[in-house]
Amino acid sequence: xxxxxxxxxxxxxxxxxxxxxVQLRLRSRDFxxxxxxxxxxxxxxxxxxxxxxxxxxEVVRVAAACARFGVPLVVRGGATGNYGQMVPLxxxxxxxxxxxxxxxxxxxxxxxxxxxxxxGDADVLCQKQGWELxxxxxxxxxxxxxxxxxxxxxxVGSIRYGQLRDAGSVLALKxxxxxxxxxxxxxxxxxxxxxxxxxxxxxxxxxxxxxxxxAYPWVEIATAxxxxxxxxxxxxxxxxxxxxxxxLDSLMAWPLPRYFERGGxxxxxxxxxxxxxxTPLYEYTWNHTTLQAxxxxxxxxxxxxxxxLGANVEALIASHEMFGEEVMAHAEFQRRQGRTNCSSLQVxxxxxxxxxxxIVRGMETLGIRLSNPHSYxxxxxxxxxLSADLQLAFKREADPQGLLNPGKMSRWTAA
Amino acid sequence: xxxxxxxxxxxxxxxxxxxxxVQLRLRSRDFxxxxxxxxxxxxxxxxxxxxxxxxxxEVVRVAAACARFGVPLVVRGGATGNYGQMVPLxxxxxxxxxxxxxxxxxxxxxxxxxxxxxxGDADVLCQKQGWELxxxxxxxxxxxxxxxxxxxxxxVGSIRYGQLRDAGSVLALKxxxxxxxxxxxxxxxxxxxxxxxxxxxxxxxxxxxxxxxxAYPWVEIATAxxxxxxxxxxxxxxxxxxxxxxxLDSLMAWPLPRYFERGGxxxxxxxxxxxxxxTPLYEYTWNHTTLQAxxxxxxxxxxxxxxxLGANVEALIASHEMFGEEVMAHAEFQRRQGRTNCSSLQVxxxxxxxxxxxIVRGMETLGIRLSNPHSYxxxxxxxxxLSADLQLAFKREADPQGLLNPGKMSRWTAA
Numbered sequence: 001x002x003x004x005x006x007x008x009x010x011x012x013x014x015x016x017x018x019x020x021x022v023q024l025r026l027r028s029r030d031f032x033x034x035x036x037x038x039x040x041x042x043x044x045x046x047x048x049x050x051x052x053x054x055x056x057x058e059v060v061r062v063a064a065a066c067a068r069f070g071v072p073l074v075v076r077g078g079a080t081g082n083y084g085q086m087v088p089l090x091x092x093x094x095x096x097x098x099x100x101x102x103x104x105x106x107x108x109x110x111x112x113x114x115x116x117x118x119x120g121d122a123d124v125l126c127q128k129q130g131w132e133l134x135x136x137x138x139x140x141x142x143x144x145x146x147x148x149x150x151x152x153x154x155x156v157g158s159i160r161y162g163q164l165r166d167a168g169s170v171l172a173l174k175x176x177x178x179x180x181x182x183x184x185x186x187x188x189x190x191x192x193x194x195x196x197x198x199x200x201x202x203x204x205x206x207x208x209x210x211x212x213x214x215a216y217p218w219v220e221i222a223t224a225x226x227x228x229x230x231x232x233x234x235x236x237x238x239x240x241x242x243x244x245x246x247x248l249d250s251l252m253a254w255p256l257p258r259y260f261e262r263g264g265x266x267x268x269x270x271x272x273x274x275x276x277x278x279t280p281l282y283e284y285t286w287n288h289t290t291l292q293a294x295x296x297x298x299x300x301x302x303x304x305x306x307x308x309l310g311a312n313v314e315a316l317i318a319s320h321e322m323f324g325e326e327v328m329a330h331a332e333f334q335r336r337q338g339r340t341n342c343s344s345l346q347v348x349x350x351x352x353x354x355x356x357x358x359i360v361r362g363m364e365t366l367g368i369r370l371s372n373p374h375s376y377x378x379x380x381x382x383x384x385x386l387s388a389d390l391q392l393a394f395k396r397e398a399d400p401q402g403l404l405n406p407g408k409m410s411r412w413t414a415a
Numbered sequence: 416x417x418x419x420x421x422x423x424x425x426x427x428x429x430x431x432x433x434x435x436x437v438q439l440r441l442r443s444r445d446f447x448x449x450x451x452x453x454x455x456x457x458x459x460x461x462x463x464x465x466x467x468x469x470x471x472x473e474v475v476r477v478a479a480a481c482a483r484f485g486v487p488l489v490v491r492g493g494a495t496g497n498y499g500q501m502v503p504l505x506x507x508x509x510x511x512x513x514x515x516x517x518x519x520x521x522x523x524x525x526x527x528x529x530x531x532x533x534x535g536d537a538d539v540l541c542q543k544q545g546w547e548l549x550x551x552x553x554x555x556x557x558x559x560x561x562x563x564x565x566x567x568x569x570x571v572g573s574i575r576y577g578q579l580r581d582a583g584s585v586l587a588l589k590x591x592x593x594x595x596x597x598x599x600x601x602x603x604x605x606x607x608x609x610x611x612x613x614x615x616x617x618x619x620x621x622x623x624x625x626x627x628x629x630a631y632p633w634v635e636i637a638t639a640x641x642x643x644x645x646x647x648x649x650x651x652x653x654x655x656x657x658x659x660x661x662x663l664d665s666l667m668a669w670p671l672p673r674y675f676e677r678g679g680x681x682x683x684x685x686x687x688x689x690x691x692x693x694t695p696l697y698e699y700t701w702n703h704t705t706l707q708a709x710x711x712x713x714x715x716x717x718x719x720x721x722x723x724l725g726a727n728v729e730a731l732i733a734s735h736e737m738f739g740e741e742v743m744a745h746a747e748f749q750r751r752q753g754r755t756n757c758s759s760l761q762v763x764x765x766x767x768x769x770x771x772x773x774i775v776r777g778m779e780t781l782g783i784r785l786s787n788p789h790s791y792x793x794x795x796x797x798x799x800x801l802s803a804d805l806q807l808a809f810k811r812e813a814d815p816q817g818l819l820n821p822g823k824m825s826r827w828t829a830a
Contacts, residue, residue: 109631161658163657214630241581
């Protein structure tokens with residue numbers, strides 16, 4: 001195969017390369033195994049060669065080599081995605097960004113990071129200067145800045161600051177094109193959409209400039225309700241309370257909290273502190289909810305859904321009543337288009353694929369739309385058509401051979 | 416009159432008293448003269464005696480003396496109100512809080528102040544510790560903390576943090592009752608509504624605990640549009656952009672900006688700095704808009720209106736088209752019930768009272784409701800019925816003789 005071609009290896013001379021089969025297998029995976037469907041499709045997929053760049057120049061060299069030799073190139077951040085975003089479908093090079101991890105600046109509401117900086121490290125560093133990340137995924141400790149903007153959409157903080165795609169969240173992306181002579185492009189404003197949430201299919205994100213929030217002394221609170229509908233209305237009202245400054249507003253139906261018990265009362269109130277020995281509350285939320293359930297029960301999987309604006313609480317309660325404990329309701333409240341809405345990562349007692357899609361069709365009758373977590377296809381994730389067109393056009397320009405994360409962008413595959 | 420009664424004066428022995436007629440006249444006024452209607456009603460109203468307490472104990476002594484002698488008692492903050500909130504209708508004592516001005520604490524998101532602390536001073540002090548006021552009126556430099564919570568509703572910052580009455584904005588009020596043996600009561604939670612926005616009719620607010628926001632390096636930006644409708648849609652979209660952290664989102668129709676010109680271009684972008692020599696952008700907004708217009712044209716007055724949720728931009732544009740330059744459109748965007756809405760302080764070319772109410776009726780056909788700025792009556796200001804009932808009940812308990820700011824609470828007067 002081309003990745004072991006001596007001429008190709010020579011082009012990468014002096015770079016850190018890894019080709020041990022165990023490493024290739026382990027590092028080519030993310031958390032797609034939450035989905036039995038993706039597990040069947042993606043198990044065994046692996047890169048042929050891992051390259052670990054330490055500078056942007058080294059990234060440029062790898063991109064140039066892949067373009068010249070026609071080798072697929074997939075970028076790996078913290079590999080905390082849930083849809084196989086970084087799983088190489090056609091082998092080739094896996095570009096592991098773990099060592100491209102310098103913080104370039106933190107100042108007055110903005111921070112600029114190399115793509116491989118871990119979000120938790122970035123956040124702690126910002127906090128020392130009185131700032132914090134506006135939002136982060138529940139995988140904050142492992143996930144990287146680059147991986148988040150390429151594969152994520154929202155997170156802890158979205159109840160106040162909205163989505164990653166909202167103007168003002170991501171201030172700039174520096175990307176490397178995949179061409180024989182790669183270009184370095186600084187994307188700002190609407191152009192950020194060319195690479196944001198594109199799974200690295202359009203270019204290689206090497207630097208990320210994020211808007212920061214002033215650091216806040218957070219408090220973690222858990223509250224129990226006897227009734228799901230009452231809890232759902234409370235979560236919505238809390239999310240609409242402009243005077244209560246929130247970082248997270250999560251709703252879990254029973255029996256989900258049972259998976260979280262750690263020998264204490266479920267209700268909680270404590271000051272948030274950075275401490276590796278304590279599981280932060282956010283590690284029970286977003287898609288960590290599913291992970292916590294999977295730790296206890298390997299047979300569950302999950303759905304990911306978007307709720308109708310202005311009627312989300314009603315839809316949430318109706319779906320809870322429709323499916324009961326088969327689909328354990330779990331909603332993450334967040335700002336969307338200036339309104340308090342929720343999306344949901346429901347934990348599902350899995351029987352088979354047919355039943356899963358039946359559940360999805362049932363949800364659709366309630367106005368709840370799927371953002372399919374059982375697909376590795378970019379366009380199945382509710383990416384807006386505007387971004388999809390922009391990204392396809394940019395890919396034609398920046399990756400004319402279609403080498404970047406091949407098989408993930410269906411519009412490119414179809415074209 | 417009782418305020419000059421030797422026995423009453425003896426009860427106030429040792430307190431700072433002022434009874435010079437010029438001082439009595441000047442200090443009994445606020446900015447009600449923006450309204451030709453209030454001007455006719457309130458000109459000449461004045462207290463009989465001013466007391467300037469330096470401690471809460473001194474406030475208690477004044478309250479006790481007024482209760483024993485049946486003397487009306489009105490509290491004066493910065494006297495920046497626009498509805499005669501602090502104008503004594505029945506003479507008596509004016510309690511000038513200017514020297515009750517200690518900052519009691521600033522820590523981790525909360526600040527506690529004596530009522531007479533000026534908002535600008537409080538804000539600067541908080542900023543030194545990395546915090547800032549969540550919201551303040553455009554009269555920030557003069558207005559006091561106590562006056563704001565008793566007579567204000569929202570302000571600069573409301574586009575992000577909502578209204579003063581929203582849970583989490585005001586954390587506590589310490590009040591003194593008007594009884595022969597006054598009580599000191601700490602109000603928290605829903606009880607805050609007993610004194611919040613009550614014009615000092617229910618009790619005397621002596622301490623205020625406010626939620627603080629992390630300090631932010633603000634930038635002032637002014638932008639010109641050719642078309643009012645485009646500007647209105649932009650202001651709404653900006654206010655709904657969760658990723659853009661705003662402090663102020665104000666919309667002014669031409670010719671309002673002409674009143675503001677200071678020999679330069681109208682468009683502006685500069686870092687906000689505390690500097691007495693520079694007029695901050697917020698001193699052209701909220702009801703400073705009207706003041707800036709009045710400085711140039713003494714014949715204008717204003718309206719104050721609330722817009723329909725979800726249809727506010729359409730109503731704004733329709734009213735601009737209905738009245739043109741007679742009613743110069745001016746909107747302050749803010750969060751209300753979790754949504755981006757606006758209220759308006761329209762500058763009106765005044766002809767007579769009949770025409771003013773005709774304009775109001777025209778507005779009402781567009782779904783725009785008046786929060787009457789030409790009335791000194793508390794209940795005419797859109798106070799919610801819930802608060803009105805709570806306040807009436809609390810007044811019965813804390814001011815059984817009805818001595819506090821008499822004539823302002825219509826429910827009391829009627830009962």
